[in-house]
Amino acid sequence: MARAQLNRCRRQIKRLVLDEGPRALTDKIRTKLSDAIRPKTFLWHVFPSDVLQADLSKPSNPTIPVLSDGEPIELNWIVGPAGPGSGGHTTIFRTLKYLQAAGYRNRVYFYDPYGGDEKYYQHVARSHYGLTCDIEDISLGMRDAHGVIATGWPTAYAAFNAPCAGKRFYFIQDYEPYFYPVGTNSALAETTYRMGFHGITAGRWLSDKLAREFAMETDWFPFGCDTARYRFDANSQRSGIAFYARAGTPRRAVEIGLLALELFAKRQPDIELHLFGQPMGSLPFKFTNHGLVSPDKLNQIYNKCFAGLSLSLTNVSLVPHEMLACGCLPIVNDADHNRIVLENANVRYAPLLPHALADALEAVVTMPDFDLASLRAAESVKSTSWATAGAAVDRALRQAIRASHKPFKCDNPIHPATKASCGLVLTRSP
Structure with missing residues (x-):
């Protein structure tokens, strides 16, 4: 043997x-x-003690301070620690800073079940993300506030269990149960949508999904784009295709994208292929390996490319908007979660199949009126700003906090405590 x-x-x-x-x-x-x-052993992304404490059969009913006219809104943000370059943290902190400029008082509490160095993450938050608000130790408890905001599924357990005052909000950027195989993590993540928080979601797809499947009360904010950084260069000579290839994030379907590029490279061998997101090893086609790049470098890459491949199996990433701003036409896998959020006629959709994606790429590089299409794409996002997104979040927070002090009346004799049974719309646009 x-x-x-x-x-x-x-x-x-x-x-x-x-x-x-x-x-x-x-x-x-x-x-x-x-x-x-x-x-x-199992890697916990949440403190097991927080899971044990979170008894959803006995939902918390925190006091919500009355918001007086002219009084600044105080918010406690519970955030998982991250190093520089985290897209999710960039959106969280960008929103926080917008609200701070609008007169809010913010406090950040890092939630870290991995035992990291809190002083390091405070340094990153201030030096890289530009936070100037208070950053406090969650292990000492949170101060009372008008609102307590969970920003990822592990932090939702901390928000649910905390004794401090404040309406519970959930800043949701993606459907996190999809991040894991079916198992403990996916189940724990899904449970957080049943905690009774008010969801504020990135884009309408998430808002609709959570309202429909979990009866969450939700608002949503539109995706923004930093058009001061990502901008159309009329003098740039386009000769390539860009691909957001981050294999460490399974929901971006990198492997299927690489198969599509392999097909495309055989059909159009003179077109340069630019890969970014993380360092890549050897591949069966010639490409430029950019790895992790700065936004300024990414702007240069987009302006060198006819089209960009950006795939997502859950909520769409920020990449398609950035490509559009540079006149690089995004090729995106055809799915409701992408179409609903992007809502842009200049995005090209294709089935999530190598041949279909390669066909879509080839159609762009061979189109006779590309220059006009490229300019039209850039013009389509000129008014897309993160200020619009911030204003939507501001409006949602103020309305929800004020509404929490109004008595709720429901005449439905079967479900007297369920808002949905009274015909109320659970999902609001910004």
Whole structure:
């Protein structure tokens, strides 16, 4: 038996090297080694004690301070720690700073079940994200506020359990149960949508989904775009295709995108391929490997490209808007969660299939009126700003806090405590 196993391994190694090269063998060995040394215990993204404390059969009923005219709104933001460059944190802190400029008083509380260094994350928040508000230690408890805002599913448990005053809000940028295989993490994430918080979502798709499936009361804000940073360069010579290739984020379907580029490269070998998002290894086609790049560098890449491939299996990313601003036509997988949020006639949609995506890319690089289409795409997002998004969040917070002090009346004899049964619309536009 031992000899048979040894011979089997030799044949596998030989076939792997002949078919895919020495690099494939190295990758296989590294994968096996990482599997062997990976801890076999479950990695908690939330403190188990917070899960135990969160008894949804006994929902919390926090006091909500009355908001007087002219009084600044106080908010406690519960945020997971992150290093520089986090897109989710960029949106959270951009919104926080908009509200601060509008007169809000903000406090940030980092929620970190991984045991990180809080002083480091405070430094990152101030030096990289430009926060000037108070940053306090959540382990010492949170101060009373008009609103307490969870910003990711683990932080929702902390918001649910906290004894401080404040209406509970949930700043939701994606449907986080989809981030995991069906299991403990996906179930814990889904549970947070049943905690009775008021959702404020990135785009209408999430708002509609959460209202429909969990009866959440929700508002939504439109995606913004930093058009001062991402802008159309009329003098740029376009010669390529851009692809947001971040393999460490499964919901971006990078592997399918790479197959599409492999097909496209065979059809259009003279078109340059620009990959960004993370360093990439060897691929069966020629490409420029940009890795993780700054926004200014990304603006240059977009302006060199006819089109960009941006795939998402959950809520759409910010990339398509950035591409549009630079006159780079986005190719996006055809799905409701993308169409509903983008709502832009200059986005090209294709089924999430390698051949269909390659066809869409080829159609752009061969179109006779590309210059006009490129300019039209850039013009379509000129008025898209994060100030509009911030104003929508501001309006939603003020309305929800004020409404919490109005008595609720429902005449439905079957479901007297359910707003949906009274015919109220749970989802509002900004």
